[in-house]
Amino acid sequence: MGATAGQSAQPQDQDSRRGGFSSRKVFILAAIGSAVGLGNIWRFPYVAYENGGGAFLLPYLVALLTAGIPFLLLDYALGHRHRGSAPLSFARLRRGAEGLGWWQVGICFVIAVYYAAVIAWALRYTFFSLDEAWGADPEGFFFGEFLQAGDIAVTTDVVPGVLVPLAIVWVAVLAIMALGVQRGIGTVSLVFIPLLVVAFIALVVQALLLPGAGTGLDALFTPDWSALASAPVWAAAYGQIFFSLSIGFGVMITYASYVDRREDMTGSGLVVGFSNSGFELLAGIGVFAALGFMAQANGVAVDEVAGDGIGLAFVAFPAIISEAPGGGLLGVLFFGCLVIAGITSLVSVIEVVISAVRDKLDTSRVTATLVVGVPAAVLSLVLFSTTSGVYVLDVVDRFVNQYGILVVALLSMLAVSWALRALPVLGGHLNVHGRPRMGTGWRVLTSVVAPAGLAVVLVLSLREDLAAAYEGYPTWLLVGFGWVLVVALPVVGFLVARLPWRDGTHLEGPPPGSDPAPPAGAVTTGHDAEGTR
Amino acid sequence: MSTVAIVMMVVAMLVIWGGLALAVANLVRHGAVEDRVDDGPRGR
Numbered sequence: 001m002g003a004t005a006g007q008s009a010q011p012q013d014q015d016s017r018r019g020g021f022s023s024r025k026v027f028i029l030a031a032i033g034s035a036v037g038l039g040n041i042w043r044f045p046y047v048a049y050e051n052g053g054g055a056f057l058l059p060y061l062v063a064l065l066t067a068g069i070p071f072l073l074l075d076y077a078l079g080h081r082h083r084g085s086a087p088l089s090f091a092r093l094r095r096g097a098e099g100l101g102w103w104q105v106g107i108c109f110v111i112a113v114y115y116a117a118v119i120a121w122a123l124r125y126t127f128f129s130l131d132e133a134w135g136a137d138p139e140g141f142f143f144g145e146f147l148q149a150g151d152i153a154v155t156t157d158v159v160p161g162v163l164v165p166l167a168i169v170w171v172a173v174l175a176i177m178a179l180g181v182q183r184g185i186g187t188v189s190l191v192f193i194p195l196l197v198v199a200f201i202a203l204v205v206q207a208l209l210l211p212g213a214g215t216g217l218d219a220l221f222t223p224d225w226s227a228l229a230s231a232p233v234w235a236a237a238y239g240q241i242f243f244s245l246s247i248g249f250g251v252m253i254t255y256a257s258y259v260d261r262r263e264d265m266t267g268s269g270l271v272v273g274f275s276n277s278g279f280e281l282l283a284g285i286g287v288f289a290a291l292g293f294m295a296q297a298n299g300v301a302v303d304e305v306a307g308d309g310i311g312l313a314f315v316a317f318p319a320i321i322s323e324a325p326g327g328g329l330l331g332v333l334f335f336g337c338l339v340i341a342g343i344t345s346l347v348s349v350i351e352v353v354i355s356a357v358r359d360k361l362d363t364s365r366v367t368a369t370l371v372v373g374v375p376a377a378v379l380s381l382v383l384f385s386t387t388s389g390v391y392v393l394d395v396v397d398r399f400v401n402q403y404g405i406l407v408v409a410l411l412s413m414l415a416v417s418w419a420l421r422a423l424p425v426l427g428g429h430l431n432v433h434g435r436p437r438m439g440t441g442w443r444v445l446t447s448v449v450a451p452a453g454l455a456v457v458l459v460l461s462l463r464e465d466l467a468a469a470y471e472g473y474p475t476w477l478l479v480g481f482g483w484v485l486v487v488a489l490p491v492v493g494f495l496v497a498r499l500p501w502r503d504g505t506h507l508e509g510p511p512p513g514s515d516p517a518p519p520a521g522a523v524t525t526g527h528d529a530e531g532t533r
Numbered sequence: 534m535s536t537v538a539i540v541m542m543v544v545a546m547l548v549i550w551g552g553l554a555l556a557v558a559n560l561v562r563h564g565a566v567e568d569r570v571d572d573g574p575r576g577r
Contacts, residue, residue, distance in 0.1 A: 024565060054541025061548060214534045221538040221545070267560035274553035281549050285542075435563045 018083075018358065019181035019365070020258040026182065027259045028268055028275075029189040033344030034246045034255065035276040036196070038118060038313075041338060044240060044280040045287040046308030049220050051236045052227025059228065059237035060277075067450035068241040069273040071413065073438060074446050075247055076265040077426035078416070079256030082510045085355035086250035087497065089257065090412075092510055094420050099494030100412045101356065104250035106489040107404045108352040111249075112376050114393045115349065116173065117384035119342035120166035121146075121314065122335045129321055129331025138318035148387045152474060155388045163385035169343075170377035176347050177354055178369040181258050185347050196340045197279075203333040204282055207289035210324055216292020219302035220284055235460050238453035243401060245276055246345070248409025250352040257355070261513060266434030287312070290330070294320045310390075313338060350376070362502040391473065392481050398470055399482035402461045404489055410454045417447035429515060 021027040048056045082089035087101030124146070128134060134141035143149045148159045176184040207213060227233045246252060256265060288302075294316065295302045307316055317334055321327035350372065358368045383392055416422050423443045430438045470478060501507065534542075 024560075054538060054545070057541065057545050057548070217542060218534045218538045221541040222535060223537065223541050264560060264563050267556070267563055270556035271553070271560055274549065274556045277549050278553045281545055435559065 018258070018355070020260070021186055021255075022182050024260075024263055024268060026186040026190060027255065027263070028271055029193045030185055030344075030348070031246075031252065031255055031268070031272045032275045032279075033189045033193050033341075034251050034348030035244065035272060035345075036193075036279045037244075037246075037341050037345035038115075038338060039244050040276065040280045041283045041287070041341060042310075042312050043308050044244065045220065045284040046306060046312065047236055047240045048284055049288065049306055051230075051233040052224045053219070054221040054223035055225050055227050056233065056237065059234045060240065063234075063237040063241040063453065064273060064277055066445050067238055067453045068245050068247070069269060070442055070445040071242070071247045071409070071450050072245055072252060072273055073266060073269045073430060073442065074413065074416065074423075074426065075252035076256040076269050077430050079253035080259055080261075080263070080265050081426065081429040081514050083257050083261075083514060085257065085359045086253045086352060087356050088359040088501075088505070089253050091497075091501075091507055093416070093422055095507065097412075097415060097420065099490070099497040100408065100415065101250065101253075101493075102496045103408045103490045103493030104248075104253075104412075105353050105356045105496075106493050107249050107400060107408060108251070108349040109372070109376060110396065110400050110404070110485065110489070112346060112350045112353070113380045114384060114396050115342065115346050116169050116377075116380050117162070117166055117389060117393055118310075119339055119346060120162060120169045120384075122338035122342060123165045123169065124161065125314065125318070126332055126335040126339060128318075129335055130328055132318070132322050132327065132331075134318045134322070136322075138322070139315045142314045142318075143390070147390050149390050150387050152391050152477060153388055154392065154477075155386050156382075157387045158385055159387060159389070162389065163381060166381055166385050167377075169346075170373070170380065173343065173346055173350065174369055174373040174377065176343075177350055177373060178366050180365050181351075185351060188347060189344060192340050192344055196337055196344075199333050199340070200279070200282060200286065200337050203330065203337065204286035204289070206326060206330055206333070207286045207293070210289065210293035212293040212296025213289035214292065215296055216288035216290065216302055217285065219292065219306070220288040231456070232460060235453075235457045239457040242409070242454060242457065243405070244280065245273065246348065248412065249349075249405045250356075251348045254352045254355045255348065262433050264434045266430050266436060266438060290320045290324070291316070293324060297323050310394075359505070360499065360501055391477065394471065395473060395477055395481045396485065399478075399486050400489075402458070402465070403483075403486040406454060406458050406461070407486075408490070410451055410458065413446065413451050413454070417443075417451070423447060425515075432515075 021030065048060070051059075078089045078093065079086075082092040084092060085101065086104045087098050090101040091098035134146075146159075146161060148157070176188050178184065179187070242248065259265070259268075288306075291302055291305050294305045298305070305316060313334075318331070321331040321334075324330055353372045353376075354365075354368045357363065357372055358365070361368075363371065383389065416426070423446060427438045427442055469475065470482070506512075
């Protein structure tokens with residue numbers, strides 16, 4: 001394949017063909033929508049509680065400032081400078097790196113397939129909250145009556161109660177995707193992110209008014225300073241920041257490619273990073289206030305009711321809703337927020353795939369949406385609307401996060417920093433229009449500190465999974481839907497990278513106009529556009 | 534709530550939400566793309 005596939009189009013024509021966000025506000029809301037997802041609501045509170053409570057704030061902030069935001073800015077610089085999806089951005093940085101982008105695309109496809117199922121559950125539970133359909137046994141209702149989960153096996157027994165809301169989620173999401181970057185994703189972000197914040201604040205206020213709320217907050221914020229000397233606590237902070245910010249798997253590269261060439265990506269990144277953490281803090285307060293009420297109502301300690309993930313959302317919260325005054329409203333707010341946060345994240349991961357397909361092939365928006373969305377929806381419906389859905393989902397989620405996102409993020413960070421030595425040119429790009437400036441400190445954090453933090457998270461996770469079967473699942477399930485999947489994704493990614501680009505694709509470095517002459521007197525850290533090709 | 538828990542909660546709010554406020558102020562002070570007419574060769 002040649003470096004340029006046919007005649008290069010003008011930069012403005014390319015931007016216009018790809019679509020883009022109409023303003024900084026829309027981009028920031030879309031990026032916040034991607035970052036703020038289910039993990040902010042159901043993962044952060046318990047991670048903080050388990051890892052030192054109030055003392056966790058210190059490693060959490062250190063992780064945010066030394067790894068989260070620097071890595072977020074790296075993604076922004078890659079996408080904004082190279083004006084392409086993840087594969088195209090990596091290809092423009094260095095042709096051989098394109099496979100990293102397709103690996104990220106594969107991960108996003110897998111995430112979309114199972115993430116939609118959790119949103120479908122939350123959608124159903126929004127309505128269940130109105131009459132507290134789970135009755136006196138929320139756990140039995142969720143796994144039994146609702147999911148109809150039987151023995152651990154892959155079955156084709158369809159559960160209509162999951163199938164229907166899952167189909168609704170896919171129809172809604174594909175309609176959003178077909179509308180395009182601004183009219184679809186942009187409009188959804190403009191409407192739903194402010195709505196999410198207002199609804200969640202209402203939820204927090206209601207939770208704080210419950211008796212026992214102070215007990216829950218006491219449990220969350222009382223510091224255990226000895227935790228600061230524990231390596232797993234620091235690894236938990238880096239892991240939380242990393243998984244929460246939607247970094248390292250193509251989303252932020254893709255979104256940044258849709259932003260005006262003169263936008264301040266550094267300043268925008270700081271807003272997105274702190275917004276994500278701000279929402280997590282709000283979620284921690286709301287969730288633990290509610291758990292405090294639950295503990296007091298049952299006369300037990302908070303640690304007996306505290307939990308995370310599916311158990312927190314679909315077992316503990318229904319129990320709280322049943323006992324709390326005004327529980328129906330609390331339930332609608334909680335599950336409604338899960339749906340909104342989930343949808344705005346889901347559209348971002350699907351956009352990674354659609355954008356890559358559109359860049360690689362010369363397809364219209366609607367065609368790309370159907371080419372990506374229909375197989376994803378069918379797979380999602382087949383795998384996750386059956387009685388075995390919850391087990392497959394749990395395994396895929398664990399492995400694609402720990403050994404998919406984490407590994408590709410680590411390798412791409414190391415490749416960009418050390419193999420391609422692209423940080424000076426990417427920092428220079430951020431500095432042309434961005435404030436504050438990214439200099440040596442950012443390059444050290446991105447090339448050394450952040451990869452080291454992620455490597456520790458990866459090693460601890462690997463050690464845990466090799467010592468004992470995850471959640472006690474049978475080996476065939478862990479191998480089939482875990483290990484095989486995470487090995488297949490990079491293989492497929494680098495194979496797809498061998499396919500030719502559509503005619504007219506500019507592949508020789510960033511497209512013309514991406515590296516404008518810096519303002520007179522600006523410090524550009526001595527970047528050289530030729531140096532990275 | 535214990536005093537130390539209240540203090541840690543307030544510190545968390547000040548640092549994280551305060552950080553967000555500072556980040557927004559930084560972005561607003563820098564100005565929107567359409568307002569930054571001096572971003573060209575004349576310098577900032």
